[in-house]
Amino acid sequence: MxxxxxxxxxxxxxxxxxxxxxxxxxxxxxxxxxxxxxxxxxxxxxxxxxxxxxxxxxxxxxxxxxxxxxxxxxxxxxxxxxxxxxxxxxxxxxxxxxxxxxxxxxxxxxxxxxxxxxxxxxxxxxxxxxxxxxxxxxxxxxxxxxxxxxxxxxxxxxxxxxxxxxxxxxxxxxxxxxxxxxxxxxxxxxYVPFNGAGALPPPTPRPAARRPRVCVTWGTTYSRLYSRMFLAGDIVRAIADLPVDVIVAVAPGQRDLLGALPPEAHVVEGAPLHLLLPRCDAVIAQGGAGTILTALDNGLPQVLVPRLPDHVRHAARIAETNAGVVVPAPGVEAAAIRDGLTAVLDDPAHRDAARSLRDEMRDxxxxxxxxxxxxxxxxxxxxxx
The missing domain is CATH 3.40.50.2000 (Glycogen Phosphorylase B;)
Known part of the structure; x- marks a missing residue:
């Protein structure tokens, strides 16, 4: 054929x-x-x-x-x-x-x-x-x-x-x-994740006291359309005072859009998302379909901050299934991001819903x-x- x-x-x-x-x-x-x-x-x-x-x-x-x-x-x-x-x-x-x-x-x-x-x-x-x-x-x-x-x-x-x-x-x-x-x-x-070609990055060090690891990623669309909608750096700064380890996954050319980050944040550039998420406990992202499905494939609850119409609709389905929470735009504030992340990490219902969808995908x-x-x-x- x-x-x-x-x-x-x-x-x-x-x-x-x-x-x-x-x-x-x-x-x-x-x-x-x-x-x-x-x-x-x-x-x-x-x-x-x-x-x-x-x-x-x-x-x-x-x-x-x-x-x-x-x-x-x-x-x-x-x-x-x-x-x-x-x-x-x-x-x-x-x-x-x-x-x-x-x-x-x-x-x-x-x-x-x-x-x-x-x-x-x-x-x-x-x-x-x-x-x-x-x-x-x-x-x-x-x-x-x-x-x-x-x-x-x-x-x-x-x-x-x-x-x-x-x-x-x-x-x-x-x-x-x-x-x-x-x-x-x-x-x-x-679903078999494919987020582009790339090498497995070296493992990031973890403190002796195990803390949740959160991946912040913002896809590739916003940086191509309008850089002010690329909120990954703002998100990292918003959660800096929470007891979590942060991995910031960016595509080549996006690092400069992040601005100044807390020293504890670990930036990984050019690594496909499916190689990073098995090490993580939650995802904060923009609501793109590939990011959402790759996170679900790892059973991870999500905090989504969508701005584009298709991202809004994808994110809404995640919220409806209880596999994550949506922070609506405009007017995204640091407190809302922190509250959303605290919710998906502390309430096992979000993790259970994400894992249920993962199991369904794998079946x-x-x-x-x-x-x-x-x-x-x-x-x-x-x-x-």
Whole structure:
């Protein structure tokens, strides 16, 4: 079976699909990862073969304008419609080349992350199945009624009467207890953390008196959009007087955004989060899907301080499951952060809820078993052509 994994150029969306793509290769299937040219280097660093398609679209500029319009000019408003417009532009930029790739390479199946609509469009155009691969809570399932209008111009261009944006099935690494109803048949899959390539950092020293170890991390999105929303340093300073050991996990280039930190805080730069969290007892973060799922995979309760709409919705599900607490923005104050961390460390109900979700995740089928489901979908449909 030949499988194309498709995403636009947002690394965390790619990372979510890497374990399944490698499982396909390990099972003897052929794999290509298709994305905008600017993601090529990131794809190659996962060890997977890359197929650049379409043209680069500056999604960062659009998101930056939504969260922080230039001074003196109000934002263009309508964050939801603007995001859907961006996703339509990304699909338009990639679809023609993805169709040519799928035809020329004789793909049997196209797997795409849920915001990469070029995947289901190209699959429909060449007559192969499309499968979605979630990277977190299915935030687009609620937008299903808007998607036919969003995709209609591209369907017309391709000569399609329409397209099923949710595909024939949805690969879902979330535990069912965290997930909302998915847009198509759910294929549960054990979450295998992949937060990028990197080396295991040396162990950090611990005082003789065992204290809880807290990881503070702020993902990569905020530093790209608006540095004042990068709150990791503020968080560390807010909890400096608590009896905890602090690890600050930052991506390359983020250290300067932290500001002056207490001398006890230990900064780790460039280490994938899944290599750090097994040493920790709790996480304070921004609410990104990859961070949330990696923390849950380690059974860690979380304090989440979301600012972006998708982070707000992911964080809300964590609070609803009692696996953590949310400190709402704006107006984040040090006392609220300290209270949130004290709550998740002192109340065993938060830890128990996080571990329950961890156990549920680990009971889901591993990627190798999901590959067999994909083969049934892909090869079976190809045989019928």
């Amino acid at each position: 030949r499988v194309i994994f498709a995403t636009w150029a947002w690394p965390s969306h790619l990372y979510a699909m890497v374990p399944l793509a490698w499982a396909c290769r390990a099972a003897g299937h052929e794999v290509l990862v298709a994305s905008e040219p600017q993601l090529t280097g990131t794809i190659l660093r996962t060890g997977l073969p890359a197929a650049p398609v379409g043209r680069d679209v500056d999604a960062v500029a659009v998101f930056r304008d939504i969260v922080h319009p230039p001074e003196g000019r109000p934002g263009k408003g309508g964050g939801g419609p603007r995001v859907l417009g961006l996703l339509a532009e990304l699909a338009e930029s990639m679809t023609d080349d993805l169709v040519k790739l799928a035809e020329g390479w004789r793909a049997d199946l196209i797997v795409s992350e849920p915001t990469a609509f070029a995947g289901p469009l190209a699959a429909a155009a060449v007559g192969v199945p499309a499968v979605r691969h979630l990277y977190g809570v299915d935030l687009l399932s609620a937008a299903g009624r808007f998607l036919p209008d969003v995709l209609a111009p591209m369907c017309e261009k391709l000569g399609l009467d329409g397209v099923e944006p949710f595909g024939a099935a949805t690969v879902d690494p979330c535990p069912a207890g965290l997930q909302v109803p998915t847009g198509s048949r759910r294929l549960p899959m054990r 889901q089928p591993p990627p190798a078993r999901v590959v067999a489901e994909l083969a049934h979908i892909g090869v079976g449909a190809t045989a019928d052509r």
